[in-house]
Amino acid sequence: MKSWYLVICKPRQEARAQLNLQNQGIEAFYPKLSTEKLVRGRRSVKQTALFPNYLFVCLAAENGNFSAVKNTRGISGFVAYGAQYQRVPNELIAQLKAERLDSHESHMPQAGDRVTVNNESFKNIAAIYKEPDGDMRSILLIQLLNKQIEITVNNQEIDKI
Incomplete structure (x- = not known):
């Protein structure tokens, strides 16, 4: 049975950590927030981490490769309470992934709106x-x-x- 765990990343290295984990075959996810800004009179969309310095990883509770995650570039360690790593409910991850798909719609209206x-x-x-x-x-x-x-x-x- 796999569970999602919360991991602390080094500052502004969420994307690097996610890529390194995926290269190891470990499922990782960090939700991004799209913000639209005017820069020098032009509209630009910038994506930033919804939870800066945090990442979610999916590992088997019994025989997951926790040490590989801790030693991955860009990761500081697991969020833990005592000796237990912080688990994240699957429903929360599913909801964050669903909202991420919905947020790809532009903030600007489309023709006919x-x-x-x-x-x-x-x-x-x-x-x-x-x-x-x-x-x-x-x-x-x-x-x-x-x-x-x-x-x-x-x-x-x-x-x-």
């Missing part, structure tokens, strides 16, 4: 997202005087419904 515009000209106006207009602006369709009109707004002024 309903949005609201929050700027001085169009406060809380419903619109339909059409397409991006460069990295910082988007083209939206709004209903104005019974006619569909295209407007261009900053991405910070758009809220996905």
Whole structure:
């Protein structure tokens, strides 16, 4: 019977530790968080560890290769309470993996999505997202005087419904 265990990694070496463990045939997982930032006027998506300096490994409770994990590059050791290594419920790992798959969806709306515009000209106006207009602006369709009109707004002024 395999269980998930919590491991402490050296600072900013979660990816290195995961790769080294996988090269040894040991299942390892660390959830990542995607954050969108504006850098020099351009949108960039950066992935960081959801739990910095921690990693989950799946090992057999009886005959797992715990010493190989402890001696892997990038790993400091197991989280332990007394003499027992900290086990993590399988349900928690399954939930983290499922959320990780869901988070691959972009934070920006897709063509046809309903949005609201929050700027001085169009406060809380419903619109339909059409397409991006460069990295910082988007083209939206709004209903104005019974006619569909295209407007261009900053991405910070758009809220996905």
